[in-house]
Amino acid sequence: MKYFQPNFSHIYVERGALDYPLSQIALKKFSKSKVIEVDHYKDIFNRTGQDFQVQKKSMKLILAKKTEPFLYPASEMVQEFGTPNVYYNTPILNCLYNCDYCFLQGMYSSGNMVVFVNESDFMDAIKIKMASLNLTLDPMVVSISYNTDIMAMENIIPMASRWIDFVKTQKKLLIEIRTKSALFSLIKKMIPHENVLLSWTLSPEKIAEEFESTAPPFNSRLKSAKEAVEAGWAVRLCFDPIILFDGWFEIYSQFLHEVFREINPSKVRDVTLGVFRMNKDFYKRIKKREPTSTLFYDNYEIKDGVVSIGKKERTESLEKLEELLSEYLPKSKILIWK
Numbered sequence: 580m581k582y583f584q585p586n587f588s589h590i591y592v593e594r595g596a597l598d599y600p601l602s603q604i605a606l607k608k609f610s611k612s613k614v615i616e617v618d619h620y621k622d623i624f625n626r627t628g629q630d631f632q633v634q635k636k637s638m639k640l641i642l643a644k645k646t647e648p649f650l651y652p653a654s655e656m657v658q659e660f661g662t663p664n665v666y667y668n669t670p671i672l673n674c675l676y677n678c679d680y681c682f683l684q685g686m687y688s689s690g691n692m693v694v695f696v697n698e699s700d701f702m703d704a705i706k707i708k709m710a711s712l713n714l715t716l717d718p719m720v721v722s723i724s725y726n727t728d729i730m731a732m733e734n735i736i737p738m739a740s741r742w743i744d745f746v747k748t749q750k751k752l753l754i755e756i757r758t759k760s761a762l763f764s765l766i767k768k769m770i771p772h773e774n775v776l777l778s779w780t781l782s783p784e785k786i787a788e789e790f791e792s793t794a795p796p797f798n799s800r801l802k803s804a805k806e807a808v809e810a811g812w813a814v815r816l817c818f819d820p821i822i823l824f825d826g827w828f829e830i831y832s833q834f835l836h837e838v839f840r841e842i843n844p845s846k847v848r849d850v851t852l853g854v855f856r857m858n859k860d861f862y863k864r865i866k867k868r869e870p871t872s873t874l875f876y877d878n879y880e881i882k883d884g885v886v887s888i889g890k891k892e893r894t895e896s897l898e899k900l901e902e903l904l905s906e907y908l909p910k911s912k913i914l915i916w917k
């Protein structure tokens with residue numbers, strides 16, 4: 580596989596995080612890594628003078644204990660779940676992959692990965708929040724893979740499966756695990772649970788090769804998503820971000836045809852659609868570093884702190900895609916960031 584497999588030559592561990600089961604799993608997995616004990620993860624992660632892209636080429640792993648807050652209200656850039664009770668958490672900071680359009684490169688100065696090993700504190704915070712919400716009609720929704728791709732780490736630190744086990748004990752909780760990984764096989768033996776939403780981001784091969792080159796290719800992701808659907812998991816397909824270029828509509832038409840030739844659309848919970856968008860401060864920070872990706876040299880509009888394609892072009896493009904998608908799914912199952 581051409582996509583990134585880390586070796587983590589160095590692992591930094593907070594002294595207070597050393598004895599946690601997840602730390603022990605990681606240290607065992609990378610037994611040849613140089614282990615360096617530190618007082619606080621920010622001493623490494625927040626150092627000045629770091630270069631995100633240089634560090635991504637040789638990522639280091641940092642094992643740490645998170646302190647509050649353990650939950651954040653969901654960003655408006657995320658599609659709705661039809662409930663006000665939508666949150667995200669950050670069990671991992673940064674991602675194994677390095678998509679050109681990823682906001683993480685503008686959010687963090689470090690390209691290294693932080694894994695917070697005190698998972699029970701994250702879970703307890705959810706239980707406390709649930710007790711304070713009115714969940715009579717809707718569940719609480721938590722995206723656990725927001726600042727990372729948690730499933731991509733499953734063969735290194737099996738956090739996704741541990742979260743699925745937790746959800747099974749909480750009737751009014753739905754978790755979304757968004758991924759580009761091809762590692763469904765690692766949770767295949769688990770019994771699907773209706774309160775776990777597995778969301779695969781899929782892009783046409785041309786887009787995946789150009790802008791998502793460190794993630795598994797389109798076919799591998801499609802295969803994983805298909806297996807999950809067929810095994811009975813609730814699966815969301817994320818066509819997001821849609822990248823607009825000359826001839827984009829033909830490429831996306833062909834792509835959607837390929838996706839739904841493999842995956843029965845009636846078995847998909849829903850799909851999301853959205854174009855490239857990013858918080859303006861993150862965008863500016865990335866742009867300052869003169870990125871090589873063509874994505875950062877388009878004419879964008881800035882509105883309400885978000886950089887994106889101009890409203891007219893964006894709406895027209897998304898409506899065309901919505902029409903196309905409605906040949907496969909009812910419009911009620913197509914969630915759009917407009």
Ligand code: SF4
Nearest residue numbers: 674676677678681727
């Ligand atoms: S998979 Fe998601 S989180 Fe990871 S680099 Fe790509 S866009 Fe960012």
